[in-house]
Amino acid sequence: MTAQIRITRRNQLIAFITLCTVYIFLPLLFINTPYVVFIMTQMLFFTIFAYSFNFLFGFTRQLFLCIGAFAGIGAYITGILLRESIVGVVESVILSTLTVGFIGWFVSYLSVRRRLVVIFTGIFTLAITLAFNNLVIGLVDITGGETGFRVRLVSLGLLDSLPLYVRFYYLAAATLLTTAFISFYLLSYTKIGYAFRCIIDDEVSSGLIGIDVAKIKMITAVLASGLLGYAGALYGLFSQLITPSYYGFLSLDIPVQLIVILGGRATLLGPFIGSAIISILNEALKFLGPLTQVLYGLILVLLLAFFRNGIVDFVKRRIVPWFF
Helix, strand or coil: CCHHHHHHHHHHHHHHHHHHHHHHHHHHHHCCCHHHHHHHHHHHHHHHHHHHHHHHHHHCCCCCCCHHHHHHHHHHHHHHHHHCCCCCHHHHHHHHHHHHHHHHHHHHHHHHHCCCCHHHHHHHHHHHHHHHHHHHHHCHHHHCHHHCEECCCCCCHHHHHCCHHHHHHHHHHHHHHHHHHHHHHHHHHCHHHHHHHHHHHCHHHHHHCCCCHHHHHHHHHHHHHHHHHHHHHHHHHHHCEECHHHHCHHHHHHHHHHHHHHHCCCCCCHHHHHHHHHHHHHHHCHHHCCHHHHHHHHHHHHHHHHCCCHHHHHHHHHCCCCCC
């Protein structure tokens, strides 16, 4: 390992530790302002969703347009199991994670084996989103239809000693920072990171030099989808209301795509940066009501046309070379 690489990774590790410190102490500044902590918790959940989409699309070029559907499946499985008192919280969240992980693997398997290009994978997964929405609205007796159903407040163990609006912040923060740290380690110190970088540069050439692209894609799909199911389940418990509008394409998929593209595809800090900007923008534009989603669509088109590499790439090229 050259001295330059060591310095780069040291700077990246320092940046990551600083980020962790900020996320740990940030809610303490707003401990008497529950609404601000609520918005920050939402931001954390959307960052987790963006991390999953970033690995699927940014690192392995799998355009899954069913982020909201996968998160929604996790939420509905957990919510229904708890509502009917079939199993406990831990068991229901684990089942949600495993179920969505399996669905993600199956979608990736079909995509890889049928050699679907990016756009056809996108169409296929968009169909999953439409099927999920129709199924949820149609099964009124089970899902509550368009209005959804309430979820009881659950115990979070040691976190129960914290104020109600802070509990899920730290649970989401722990999930996000753990995911980010594992991702940083895999990308920086293992062969998996090398495989990801090769796939990003040229998928065909990656196969020619011995990288099992299909295997990497399917493993990524399992882990990213499982994370979506887990985060979706926690998001439902945090909201205490599970309804189709929370997991729709416009309300979840579009913001997640904006976060990833604005922050930077195939980067580790991109989802953090993009989510912070979109959260602030969302609060500033609340007065527009439904028009906010139209504006998000226009911003997405503009980003794809003129700023497709995102903020992290811009900073890396112009200001800080080790930015990641």
